[in-house]
Structure formats: C-alpha cells, structure tokens
Amino acid sequence: MGCKRGACLHMGEEKVRVHGWVSEIRELGKIRFIVLRNWEQKAQLTLKKGVVPDELFKITDELTQESVIEAEGELVKEKKAKAVDVEVIPHKIVVHSISRPQLPLDPNWKVQALTPTRFDNRPLDLRRPEIQSIFKIEHTLIKGMEDWLRENGFLRVFTPAIIGAASESGAEVFEVKYFDRKAYLRQDPQLHRQLTIIGGFERIYDLGVNWRAELSHTPRHLSEFRSIAVEMAFIRDETDVMRVEEELVKAGIKAVVEERQKELELLGVNLEVPKTPFPELRFPKVYDILEEMGKHVEYGEDYDTESERLLWKYVKEEYGSDFFFVNRFPFAAKPFYVMKAEPPWARSVDLLYKGLELSSGGQREHRYEVLMEQIREKGLSPKSLEWFTKFFAYGAPPHGGFAIGIERLMMKMLNLQSVKEAALFPRDPERVLP
C-alpha cells in the first residue's frame, strides 16, 4: 500500500525498503520519527524504544536534516502519520551521507529563501516537491510533443551548436574559441534546419539548446534556453506551418493534463487543453486593434511588449483563447530569410501564449534569386552568408518552420514568475554557476 516505484521496494510480505533525504526528525521521549523525502513520496520511519533495536537509535542519533539514508522494515498497515504516504517500522538503517547543519535554504520551505539564494543553492532548492513537479511536467510536455511529431512523420535531427559565422537574426551571439579561429554558439538552429531540408529531409525537428548574449534583465529571458524547432518542406504557405504548430502545442499540453494532475495540483495550476485552431491576427489589422485599445503603433513598424499583452486581452475577449498567432509581420522587422507576402508584409508568424512570444516562424524564402535580393535589401554581406545561401542554388523546396521556447511555454503554462523557474540551472547575464 502507498508504495510507488522508486519510493519503496517491496521485499515480500510486509517488508519494504525505503530511501531518501531526511526531511524531519521528531523526538518524543521514547519514540523517534524520521520523515524521509524522495522524488515520489514521503515515508516515515517510526522508532519506538523497546520495539526497534537500540542499535537503530544509536545509528540515527547523529542524523541531521537532509542526510541521506536507506531503511528496511515492516510497512505499517494502519498508519497513524497523516502527513506522509507510508509508515515503516525499521529493522535496518543505512546512513549514506550526513548533511551539515545550517542549510543555505530549507527544502521544507518553513522559511522561504529569496530567488538569488535559491539559484545559488539550486540542488537544495530542487529537492522541493513543487520544484520537482516543474521538471516532471516539462518531461511530459516534451514527451507529448515528441510523440506527436513522430506520429506525424517528423524525424528528429541534431543540428550543430557551434557555427563558424554569426548567423543573422539580430540577437547577440556568444563567441567561442574554436582552435585558432573564432566561432559562435547558435542562437537558433534555424539555418541548419533549412539546410537539412535542402538535404532532402522533408519533415524534421531539433530539440536543443540555444544561446543569446543579450543583456536582458526580464522574467522572460535566459542566456541559455531550449527550443523545440520544426522545419517542413512542400508547404503551400505559412498556414500549413501554423496548423502543425498548434497541434504540437496542444499535444504537449494534453499529455501534461492527462499524466501530471498530481504535479499540477501541487503547483496550484488548473490547466486545460487548448482548442485548435488558434486565432490568427494579421498585420496590418493588428494596428487597428491596438489603436482601438488606445495604443498607437506606427504603420509598417513592429509592436512592443505592451502590445503583446494588449493583443492577448483582445483575443481573450474575442475568442476566449490564451494562444494566438500573429501573422504577416512587416518584412522590415524580420530577418532576410523570411518569405515576403504582399509588400510590406512577410509570411512571418509568431505564436503568443498569455501575451508572451513563444515562437517565431513562418514560411522561408526558398528561391535563390529572391533570397539574394533580400540579403541586399537588408544591407547584409552576401559573402558572409554564402555558406548558407549557395545551397539554395541547387534545388530548394518551399518550406517553413518555427522554434518554440520551452522555458517560455513552461512559464506560461504553469504561471511561473520567471522563465528561470523552468530551467534546472538557469543562465542569465549574472549567473553561470552552479
């Protein structure tokens, strides 16, 4: 009863083995309670004088909070401890590690550490069941999305993280020493996804890490973040890409709703599977919507952070959705590789969730001559992009894709205060350790 995989090991009859971190030790004269916490549940060891061997009292005398132990004993059927999942009368206890007292933060959360303290001491912070829930949910979200991609014929590929030329998208890149040359950490797997398409792979995705050397101090930016990035060939237009993206997000959330109710509850999140298709807003109508909401954005220009929140409010009221696409961004605000629509707009699509940009994508320009013309239009050096563009001269299908920021999706899905909460060991301009 009450034992879950990895939490208790049944050894026959009522004998079990439990392990974990000591979350609490309570001493009541002739009885000692040791509460163990592991990633599945809480177990209480009950040591009654005269009932368990004196030896066990001696062994557990030196125990401190957060020490790691393992025990074997009898599972108590009518357990009296209400705050734990299982109760065990031990006959054997093995101490693996004694924790030093005076913890830099309390995993029991009696005193709540501040954010910098938490991230400075992240391994201790991660012991909190709520925090573990975030990453269990992330696992299931990704699993749900990958399952959907596989079922729909997408192949997982690994594109390079080190690139010999700073790819052009506007974001600052990290420079790395590459033998006797300079190279850069990718800010997005975008260009190599496109080259993979040109390589004849028609539906692919890349699940990986991206880096941005931006001095961004906001709850929605990380210097290192992960994305699930999809690219597909032989599309009719960017709406084909949007249909894939919304189903992908829906599948991920559906998996979370179905498999992670306990964790959602622990985080106090009431999550529902979104309805598809997601509403779509297009430029230039976006300007009118914003104007009506009292926000003026110059025609032909990109909108700002406030506009994203206003558009969410609009979509929420009009369509009752937390997700929406914004399509046909001004070409001027987007990179050279996007495909133009009727000027000055582009087949460039953002997916927003609760007012935050989750992804950028759309249809790419696959026609060599047009691509080269757009590079000139952007004032970029054709020479520096030749490593990328030259393959478009040897047969490129119409294609498109997008990259969803995983931490951002997690943040909005779980109503987290910051994307950093969705990173195991977050990296920002101030933090590279631990």
Added chain:
RNA sequence: GCCCGGGUGGUGUAGCCAGGCUAGCAUAGGGGCCUGUCGAGCCCCAGACCCGGGUUCAAAUCCCGGCCCGGGCGCCA
C-alpha cells in the same frame, strides 16, 4: 544598456524616513523535558548590520563611491 528599489545571524525579516541603553522576531542549529507526532509543544544557549570613505559626541540608520542582487523598460525568443 537605461530607470527604480534593495543588501541586518545559516535562512527569512523588524529596526533606517524623524542617528543614541545589551539590534527585536521567526525558522534552522546546540542542550534539556515529554510514548504517536501531524509545520508538535515548553525551557535554556550560541549566532548578524555588504565593502571603503565621510558627517557627528554618537552611524545598521544620514552623505559619497564601489560591489552584488531584485523589479521595470529596451534589446530579443
């Protein structure tokens, strides 16, 4: 990068604006009492003003500089 706000025991806070006895409280830690606890309770003990300079009889408190952190904006996903 810009604009705000903040650094007090291991952790989290009060005190700062209106400078002044042994810097208060919670929690964690050490010790003691209690046979079943449910964030147990009660008693005792130990533990702190970010760094540097200045003003003053006197600085945690006021001023200047530095370092670090948080929030917002911008950049960006």
